[in-house]
Amino acid sequence: MKKLSNVILCFSVVLISSSVVAKDSVNSSGREITQVTSQGDSVPPYAVSEQLVVKGEELYKRRCGGCHSLDNNRIGPRHRDVYGRKAGTVADYKYSKALRNLDVIWTDQTLDEWLVNPTAFAKGTSMGFRLKKADERHAIIEYLKFLSSASSANAQ
């Protein structure tokens, strides 16, 4: 957890030092958030909530870790940089026909719909796992979004 906090801190420094405008504020639930003004949520860096990212990492291990890893294809494809990526495009992973034919970019909305009911989102997918709790979906998506932003910041 400490390691993640350090990464988030480094990531925040990268964000602040980049051309985007960042400012801290407190949201309606009293949580401190880092707001990042960019070209919208379709292009990194993305706005992320530090507290949600920490919660999302823990939830990711418990809810997704049975089948997924960040950097290796296992039962499911690797997840690093999944946010903002086109569905069904991880190299060396054998997708179901449903995912290969899915013309979707993974965003807050599409990931949320996917996690609510993947077989309704892409009938014929091999992922049957549904994540019912909206707050858990939100935290996990925030974590994945953070990872995509961190990769983008590192690449620049």
Add this chain to the structure above:
Amino acid sequence: MSNNSMILSSRRAFLGATGKTLSATALAMVVGSNIKTAAAADASQDIEILNAAIALEHEGIAAYQIAATSGLLDPAVVDIGVTFQGHHKGHRDVLVKAVETLGGKPAEEKSLGAYAADLKASSLKNQVDVLRLALDLERGAANAYLGLIPSLGPDYHQVAAQMAGDEAFHAAILANALGQPIPKAALMFG
């Protein structure tokens, strides 16, 4: 009523009855066709999900094999791991039979080396590392089975729940071995 009008009336009655019969037959054919199509689609969906579960079990079997031969575990811990591996083999066999019954081809296992790479086995340095990995996998598997039940056809709900129970049992033993506290909140999985 004249003879002609009687004939016409009979024809109308006959045609009406035939029409109703044809309509009912056509409807039955359409409904039957739709049911068959839906059943095939459901079977195909179940095969996909059950094959993902087979892949999960293949990985679990390999993980215990890697652990048992790592030289990092006490003999008593190896015995427990081999017993858990046997449970995963039992799960695999049930799932393979289910996929074959549905007319599908069961997912094949990868090489042990591929699983070792996927699970970063080279980073395991001692027994605690191995137990932590096993706990993460078992806990994840319990959650995975519970999360996929609503997507499976009802014929497979019970078996998926049984497997989730086994994975949760493994996770509890491993958490205890690692000295982790008992969770205070209910509904630990799913």
